[in-house]
Amino acid sequence: MIKKRVYTILNVITLDEMDFHLWLEQTAILLKERKLDQLDIENLLEEIEAISPREKDTLESNLTRVLHINQKKVKGLRIKT
Structure with missing residues (x-):
């Protein structure tokens, strides 16, 4: 539950710029919850393409x-x- 609040508070600054691990956790949570409209698609694609x-x-x-x-x-x- 706390993670959701952190995401909401930090939504203005993308989490991947601040803490990559936290950004990954948040991305996983959003995917699991099927909240695709809240995903940071641009950075997610960049990370997938870079592997x-x-x-x-x-x-x-x-x-x-x-x-x-x-x-x-x-x-x-x-x-x-």
């Missing part, structure tokens, strides 16, 4: 696993209802 091919492969693999797990959870919820 190495090996890191991109790892990222793609991890994202695929997360999406697959979420898909299973959604299917599980549909079956239970």
Whole structure:
């Protein structure tokens, strides 16, 4: 909850300019909460484009696993209802 307040207070100055780790945490929270309209898209794209091919492969693999797990959870919820 505190992190949300920090994000709101510091919204004028992008968090990636102040604290990269905090910016990453906030970006992850916003993605998890599907608050895409609040994402710092420009800097997020810059960070994604800057990662190495090996890191991109790892990222793609991890994202695929997360999406697959979420898909299973959604299917599980549909079956239970």
